[in-house]
Amino acid sequence: xxxxTHKVLHPVGGRPMLLHxxxxxDSLGVARTVVxxxxxxxxxxxxxxxxxxxTVVQAPQLGTGxxxxxxxxxxQGFAGVCLVLFGxxxxxxxxxxARLVAALASPGEPAIAxxxxxxxxxxxxxxxxxxxxxxxSRMVEAKDATPEELAxxxxxxxxxxxxxxxxxxxxxRVSNANAxxxxxxxxxVMLAAEDGRASVVIEADEREVMGVNSRAELAQAEAAFQxxxxxxxxxxxxxxxxxxxxxxxxxxxxxxxxxVEPFVVFGTGVSVGERASIRAHSHxxxxxxxxxxxxxxxxxxxxxxxxxxxAKVGNFVETKKAIVGAGAKINHLSYVGDADVGAxxxxxxxxxxxxxxxxxxxxxxxxxxxxxxSNSALVAPxxxxxxxxxxxxxxxxxxxxxxxxxxxxxxxxxxPGWAARFRAAMLAKKGKA
Numbered sequence: 001x002x003x004x005t006h007k008v009l010h011p012v013g014g015r016p017m018l019l020h021x022x023x024x025x026d027s028l029g030v031a032r033t034v035v036x037x038x039x040x041x042x043x044x045x046x047x048x049x050x051x052x053x054x055t056v057v058q059a060p061q062l063g064t065g066x067x068x069x070x071x072x073x074x075x076q077g078f079a080g081v082c083l084v085l086f087g088x089x090x091x092x093x094x095x096x097x098a099r100l101v102a103a104l105a106s107p108g109e110p111a112i113a114x115x116x117x118x119x120x121x122x123x124x125x126x127x128x129x130x131x132x133x134x135x136x137s138r139m140v141e142a143k144d145a146t147p148e149e150l151a152x153x154x155x156x157x158x159x160x161x162x163x164x165x166x167x168x169x170x171x172x173r174v175s176n177a178n179a180x181x182x183x184x185x186x187x188x189v190m191l192a193a194e195d196g197r198a199s200v201v202i203e204a205d206e207r208e209v210m211g212v213n214s215r216a217e218l219a220q221a222e223a224a225f226q227x228x229x230x231x232x233x234x235x236x237x238x239x240x241x242x243x244x245x246x247x248x249x250x251x252x253x254x255x256x257x258x259x260v261e262p263f264v265v266f267g268t269g270v271s272v273g274e275r276a277s278i279r280a281h282s283h284x285x286x287x288x289x290x291x292x293x294x295x296x297x298x299x300x301x302x303x304x305x306x307x308x309x310x311a312k313v314g315n316f317v318e319t320k321k322a323i324v325g326a327g328a329k330i331n332h333l334s335y336v337g338d339a340d341v342g343a344x345x346x347x348x349x350x351x352x353x354x355x356x357x358x359x360x361x362x363x364x365x366x367x368x369x370x371x372x373x374s375n376s377a378l379v380a381p382x383x384x385x386x387x388x389x390x391x392x393x394x395x396x397x398x399x400x401x402x403x404x405x406x407x408x409x410x411x412x413x414x415x416p417g418w419a420a421r422f423r424a425a426m427l428a429k430k431g432k433a
Contacts, residue, residue: 001213001214001215001218002215005040005043006039006040006043006044007087007088007212007213008044008087008088009043009044009047010212010218012090012091012212012218012221012222012225012250013222013225013226013229013248013249013250014249014250014251014267014268015249015250015251015268016047017087017088017089017090017212017221018035018044018047018048018087018090019047019051020090020091020250021085021087021089021090021092022048022051022053023250024092024093024094024097025085025094025097027094028083028094028097028098030083031078031080032054032074032075032078033051033052033053033054034053034054034055034056034071034074034075035048035053035054035055035056035087036055036056036057036058036067036068036070036071037055037056037057037058038057038058038059038061038067039061041055041057044087054074056070056071056073056074057070058070062176062182062183063176063180063182063183063184063185064158064182064183064184064185064186065171065174065182065183065184065185065187065188066182066183067185068084068167068171068185069168069171069172069183072168072171075164075168078164079164079165080164081101081104081161081162081163081164082161082162082163082164082167083097083100083101083159083160083161084158084159084160084161084162084185085097085159086158086159086211088211088212088213089157089158089159089209089210089211089212090212090221090225091207091208091209091210091221091224091225091228092115092159092204092208092209093208096115096204096208099202100113100115100159100160100161100202101113101161103134103161103200103202104161104163106200108135108198110135110197110198110199110200111162111163111166111192111195111197111198111199112160112161112162112163112166112188112189112192112197112199112200113160113161113162113199113200113201113202114128114136114139114156114157114159114160114186114189114199114200114201114202115157115158115159115160115201115202115203115204115209116128116130116154116155116156116157116201116202116203116204117154117155117157117203117204117205117206117208117209118153118154118155118203118206119153119155119206120206122142122150122152122153122155123142124142124143125142125155125156126139126140126141126142126145126155126156126158126186127139127140127142127145127149127150127152127154127155127156128152128154128155128156128201129149129152129154130154130200130201133200134200134201134202135198135199135200136189136193136198136199136200136201138190139156139186139187139189139190141178141179141180141184141186143178143179143180144178144179154201154203156186157204157209158185158186159209160185160186162188166188166192166197167188170188170191170192171183171185171188173188173191174187174188174191175187207224207228210224225250226247226248229248229252230243230244230246230248233248233254233260236254236256237256237257238254238255238256238257238258238259238260239257239258239259239260240260241259241260241261241262242261242262242263245262245263245264246260246262246263246264246265246266247264247265247266248266249266249267249268249269249270250268251268251269251270252266252270252271252272253270253271253272254272254276255272255273255274255275255276255291256274257274257275258272258273258274258275258276258277258278259276259277259278260278261277261278261279261280261296261297262280262281263280263281264278264279264280264281264282264283264284264296265282265283265284266284266285267283267284267285267286268285268286269285269286269287269303270284270285270286270287270288270289271287271288271289272284272289272293273289273290273291273292273293273309274291274292275291275292276289276290276291276292276293276294276295277293277294277295278295278296279294279295279296279297279299280296280297280298281296281297281298282295282296282297282298282299282300282301283299283300283301284300284301284305285301285302285303286302286303286304286305287301287302287303287304287305287306287307287319288305288306288307289301289307290307290308290309290310290311290326291309291310292309292310293307293309293310293311293312293313294311294312294313294314295307295312295313296313296314296315297315298315298316299313299314299315299316299317299318299319300317300318300319301313301318301319302318302319302320302321302337303320303321304320304321304322305319305320305321305322305324306322306323306324307324308324308325308326308327308328308343309326309327310326310327311324311325311326311327311328311329312328312329312330312331313330313331314329314330314331314332315331315332315333316332316333317330317331317332317333317334317335317336318334318335318336318337319335319336319337320336320337320338321337321338321339322336322337322338322339322340322341323339323340323341324336324341325340325341325342325343325344325345325368326343326344327343327344328341328342328343328344328345328346328347329345329346329347330347330351331347331349332348332349332350333349333350334347334348334349334350334351334352335351335352335353336351336353336364337353337355338353338355338361338362338363338364338380339353339355339363339364339365339366339380340363340364340365340366341366342366342367342368342369342370342386343368343369344368344369345366345367345368345369345370345371345372346370346371346372347366347372348371348372348373348374348375348376348392349374349375350374350375350376351372351374351375351376351377351378352376352377352378353378353380354377354378354379354380355380361380362380362381363380363381364378364380364381364382364383364384365382365383365384366378366384367383367384367385367386367387367388367402368386368387369386369387370384370385370386370387370388370389370390371388371389371390372384372390373389373390373391373392373393373394374392374393375392375393376390376391376392376393376394376395376396377394377395377396378390378396379395379396379397382396382397382398382399382400383399383400384396384399384400384406385399385400385401385402385403385404386402386403387402387403388400388401388402388403388404388405388406389404389405389406390405390406390408391405391406391407391408391409393409394406394407394408394409395408395409396408
């Protein structure tokens, strides 16, 4: 990755790859989670600080079999099924994990269930030789495979489910007598076969077992994730006018009958209600959008924004930590930050809540039904009462009472004929130059 950040912490859909797996495991309902770490272990441990997981360190790093063996002490006394996953394979679904575990209950009670796939380009993937029923006869790394074995298209993802009582005894028998001099996890399949215990393979789509080892592969994983999320959104009743131009985060929620126009980006922490319209070129992050709201085009909603039912945030409007009541409108060219906007208030074009004095942030409160005239500046902390009107071009520095009119601008004066005299004088001066 050529990065100071641990590989498994690079994000897909705004969520670190490792945390995609943690989320899927939460849905699966696992009893224990052990994360084996090596280089930059402190970064991984920090990322897992709020997760129900134990970390163990692999040092030195002698292959995948050696890595799994490091979890032995953490799983002491555990009886059940061990599911082995890779932190750089983030897109495997909970459903596929469940199928992998369930395969151990198939006829013959296999010792190991391996997740296989058929890539368009098998290349350097290890191969799986199995019969029509999925019973494995041989697994081999590409480096050690014969030409005939390399012709097989069923490949090993490396992910597997293993009966706990067999896992670590088998791992301790794995040899590193191979082209790479490493202890390969897949070797336990052949060792189990030597003991008369069969293993089976089940297949998954290539997208689910996509591994990430470079920035290019990270981009491919992002593209695959986005394609899946777009399909899920449309299947759930969301209209995407140009799906390929819309980007979601892993936790984006959109209600049915919502409409998303082209070139919209959802950052993390966005929830949108039903029948909302997100118009083109808008960016949303950390925002909660109520039913029937209209956003954009060219709107930016930053974290802490909450919009009530039917609220509108229009073109070239930015909000941050703004609680906007039902039916309120901020339609044009405004910044509303650290503010409470009452229901059915109307914020005129060019309005700014001046929330920062260079040292501290302050809050602006705008009452229900208030009308803020265009090009006004509300200097926080300040409160505008219900139904109050702020005249256009005002700089408001003091609270405004309910139903009052506030004007805070210079008095307009007029000098008849001044413009004509000015032009004549300037033209004369220019003619002498």
